[in-house]
Amino acid sequence: MAATLETPPPSTCTSSASLKRKRAGSDTQPLTPPLTATDVEGTRLLSRAVNVLSTAATALSQVTILYQSDPIAQDGLLQAVEVIQKSNEAGGKLIICGVGKSGLVGRKMVATMKSLGIASSFMHAAEALHGDLGDIRRNDTVMFISYSGKTAELMALLDHIPSYTPILAITSHTKRSDCPLLEGRPNAVLLPAPIHELEEISFGVCAPTTSTTVTIAVGDMLALTVAEALYEEETKAVFRKNHPGGAIGAKSRRIEVEKPDIDVKECEGLVTPPAL
Numbered sequence: 123m124a125a126t127l128e129t130p131p132p133s134t135c136t137s138s139a140s141l142k143r144k145r146a147g148s149d150t151q152p153l154t155p156p157l158t159a160t161d162v163e164g165t166r167l168l169s170r171a172v173n174v175l176s177t178a179a180t181a182l183s184q185v186t187i188l189y190q191s192d193p194i195a196q197d198g199l200l201q202a203v204e205v206i207q208k209s210n211e212a213g214g215k216l217i218i219c220g221v222g223k224s225g226l227v228g229r230k231m232v233a234t235m236k237s238l239g240i241a242s243s244f245m246h247a248a249e250a251l252h253g254d255l256g257d258i259r260r261n262d263t264v265m266f267i268s269y270s271g272k273t274a275e276l277m278a279l280l281d282h283i284p285s286y287t288p289i290l291a292i293t294s295h296t297k298r299s300d301c302p303l304l305e306g307r308p309n310a311v312l313l314p315a316p317i318h319e320l321e322e323i324s325f326g327v328c329a330p331t332t333s334t335t336v337t338i339a340v341g342d343m344l345a346l347t348v349a350e351a352l353y354e355e356e357t358k359a360v361f362r363k364n365h366p367g368g369a370i371g372a373k374s375r376r377i378e379v380e381k382p383d384i385d386v387k388e389c390e391g392l393v394t395p396p397a398l
Contacts, residue, residue: 177324178335184318185336189343194297194314201311202344205263205288206240207351214261215241221248221275223330224267224337231267231341238349239360247275255282265290267341269315269333272302280306292340294333315340 157164189195206216216235220228228244235242245254245264258264264287266276271293280303283289289310295301296314304310315337322328349357 174325174331177319177332181317181319181332181336182339185315185339188296188314188316192296192314194312198298198312198314199344199347202265202290202313203347203351205290205311206344206348209261209263209288210241210348210352212261214259214263215243217243217245217258217262217264218267219245219247219250219264219276219279220267221246221273223334224269224273227334227337227341228267230338231345234342234345235348237361237364238345238357239353239364240345240348247273247279250279251282255279258283258287260286263288263290265292266303267292267337268303269294269330269337271295271300271304276303292337313340313344 157167159165159168189199209216218228218232218235225244225246232242232244243257245257250257264283266273266289268276268291271291289304289307290313291301291303291310292313292315293301293303294314294316295312296316298304298310298312301312304312315333317332317336319332320328321330321332324332346357349360353360
């Protein structure tokens, strides 16, 4: 009887080595090629990105022109500088108040102010109504940050801030009479921070972007101007004393070490070495 050869049934399992090769191959192959500046999608995204920077640059240019030429903006800046200077010299501080993105901008402003030797602190508007109003002292000044100038949390604070406390506000308004936060406060000071075009028009979404960029710039302008009023030519030394850490502090220490200890006299372009 002839022996019959039985063919084993086909295996349902592929060898582990083969699976590993297949998996490795599929994992390492990108689903789509990487974006480049020359393909359609890459070009579209780059155009979007550059538009964001261009819009911010235009907004900063416009607010610069405003403070160069508009008497209301100029008077507001000078009044704000004077108020903060007097507050600091009297032992008071600047309290910056905001919520949301404006609150985060306010925290950045406080950090800059402190590094420049300007007494300041941040107060969250919601927390203020739950006890943080106690941070306000006799010689303090309060500065609100609100693009709309009518943020509900800030409006709710107005009746609880002493009438003798100076109030400043950075908003999108260019006239003090148009700003709801300053109503009923004849001595309140407006620092305009408008933008030339609403973010929803620029980018299709009303996320705070251009407006916060301009607000930060106005805050930096205010901080450096107040420091100039308080310390004049000593501003650099004050900052160096208050910022000994990080790369900035290391650079300051290096400059001090490298600074020559001898004095030289200059006369008609010639340098005379010190007498021995």
